[in-house]
Amino acid sequence: MRREVIYCVLSSLAVGSVTALAFATRYGVLQAAPVFGVDTLSLLFILNICLVSVAASVASLKYISIYSRGSPGAYFASLSVFAVSMALIPMVRNWLYFLFLWEVMTLSSYVLIIYGYGGESLKAGRDYFIVMHLLDTTPLILMVAFLKVSTGTFAFTGYSVLRDAVLITALIGFGTKAGLFPLHFWLPEAHPAAPSPVSAMLSGTMVELGVYGLFRVTQLSTAGIPTYYPWLLAALGVLSMVSAMLMYAVQGDVKRLFAWSTIDNIGWMTVVLTCSLLGFGKAAATLLGLYVLCHGLAKASAFISSGGMIYVLGTKELGRAKGMLTACPTLSYLMLFSMMALEGVPPFNLFLSRLSVLETAFKVHPALAVFAAVEWCVAFIIFLSIIHKYLLTSGGEGVRALRSLPASITGATSFLLIASLLVYPVMASAGVLG
């Protein structure tokens, strides 16, 4: 156990120092090399990655002991590489570095998904990596090549030649990573197979980088954006939300449920992207960063508490966890609050982000805002019924706790929940909200 604590401290230090560098660069303490650059959007993404990664690392301490195979050293090493590569991605301003880090991120996430390599996780890991290589890496390689041909450099610069080719390859590549409909299918398969803290990072931080990439590429076009493009994005976002809404009700596996919720939220972020392309560029950047941060914290706490459920009750089936309230009340409340945070119930800050999204979307097209609002309500009702059906029923079939809930999981989840109460107050006092 002492070894795991050292690994955890080291991995937190690694991602923490990248975050410190980002802050130092943003506030002029450090002069960054030309390949690096940090703006508010980058900073919000990096902050999200840092908080979620540290929480995931802490939550792993006891959790990974349920895997009899695999070595904790390899786990924490991959976790650190995963976290650091993600934290560097929003900082780089060069497509060669960007793609390199992007691929290191994919490789390390694959290693983490197959950690423990039971039959199920090997298959899920393989499918994940193949989908990523074919639909994410390959289009992005083409996108970077087009950008290089168009601008003559790998640096982030405005492009106009080959604009449509760049935008389409970016949509496929980044859309796959983000889990945007119809390229979302890998997400509900990969998440249940991964160790829960890793699922937290996949959903809370990694997929959002897809949205980040798409935002950057679209903003760099100097020849404008074809008129169909924002509406194509909006349509895909809406379809993501619709498919999530339809799938929520039939999920028995709590991690699949949360994975679908990620697809839902990617739909919301895509709506923000649409707004960013229709005249709300600057406001949308901050909004996107805040949404990602609020969602990331809530989503990570949801996945880590579902890890608590696996650890304590030995199941991820909601149906078999009835009676959690008597077996392990703390866990039951942690999951309850996580779901509330995830559905944007005040005072959790996702509420404020969603409100701003609705406000901005209303200016772009009222129907978009109305749809999102309806979707929000429906999803909330479904989650409320799940909470009542599984989390707040006592007794039931007499489920018993196999192990007691470790303090590391309780601590990590509480930390994330408290953080998701403080995003807007802290950002407002730092002047980010403008």
Place this chain on the structure above:
Amino acid sequence: MPAPPGPEAVFSILTYLSIATSFAGGIALFRLDGRAADRVLAAVTSAMVGLYVSGFALFTASGMRPYHVPILTSRYLGEVYGFIIDPMSALVGLVVAVAGAAFLIYSIDYMSPGNRFHPVREGKGRFYGWMLVFVGATLSFIHSSTLLEMLMFFEVMSVACWGVVSYYGTPASRRSAFKALVYTHLGAAIGLYTAVGLCLLNLHTTALASLGSLAAPLKLYVFVLILVAAAAKSAQFPFYSWLPDAMVAPTPASAFLHGAAMVEMGVFLLARYVQFASPLPPQTYTALLAFLIPTTAVCVAMYPVQKDAKRLLAYSTIGESMVMYAGLAYAVLGSRAGLQASVLQLFNHAYVKGLAFLVAGAFGYVLGTHSLERLKGFGRSSPLLAAAWGVALFGLAGIPPMGIFFGKLLIVSSMPDPAPAYLAPALILLIDSCVFFMVGIKCVQNLLRGGPPEGLGGSAGVPPLMKGAIVALILLSVLATLVSLPLIRYVGFAGVSGS
């Protein structure tokens, strides 16, 4: 009083000494055996690589200015022998020397009675001898300054290849060695001899530096002829079948054939021509694609059906050298970045491919088989080999941090113009990589599936020098980029100053 020798003289002499050491050591080793052969090999290899690397370091430190000395000139043949050191030859030579040394050191433990795939009790010296001659011939080829000299060492390489492939002396290995010799010699006879003849008739010399003055239609003909020779050497369609058959060679020799010499020298030959004869007529692009597209089709069809680890790697070599040619396809259109990317891919590929072979060799050593199916669960008893196998196969598919990622990305990004016709090399490259990736991930995961095979010692059964070489190559396959990426910008068209 004579002036003190400039850095040119020093790095040329170091490079020469390195070549001479490998030839002399190779010839001496034919007569040795057992521990004596091991000791001499270790000494000769260290001297060879030490001399080459110090020559390279000096060359880099003095600014990588190309340097050319004619050594033998005749009235009828023009320049016959000469020596060139320029960024391209130095980088490729460095790969041959360093990777070659790693494979040679590995072979000390591999060629032993403890090898369950093919125990070797006597005659090690003969193997070492052929290998060192191979290294020497390859380095000489790389630093040649004329087509005629390249042709001569091209043939010496083919003979050395015959020597290592036929080493075990079984009927299968004799047949494969003969096939390899016939195919490559046939390619040389059709292509390189004719090209040399054409150059002599028209230029009265075969000096690389004078290739630029060929008339435009001749440039195309000579290009196609050299392409034929190069395709035979690199096992491109339709000459590809000798390479999978040559897998009967001892694994360190396969690693060298595939990773650093032979196959890559086909690419180097064509790259040299492109470098010196540029600008080339646009038909050369079409001619090159006519070889590359069927080669890709063969690879994509063959990857999924391979049952043997070494044969899978053989097809991967065909695919990866196709990728290097894809870079040259952009280079013939005038893209300097394409030429650079092709050399970068050659440089970075060597270590990853070498690693893949050394791991396959270790499987053979411990398990007595290269069958992919029999490797099931082997990762449980040997995490080192499982990790190395993952690094190698993912690396070959182009996943970073392994170096091939940069090679492939730079090749795809070196498209000279945004024209749809120029997408073809990029697309075949990506298709090849994707299919190889899908096969590769299956092979890697196979190692993690189920329990360990019965009655095995695991990685404890792998001798120390083999383990050391594997660890060194894991590091090199990641770190090679740090050398190649900054230095590659020196590579350019016809950069050699006249004597």
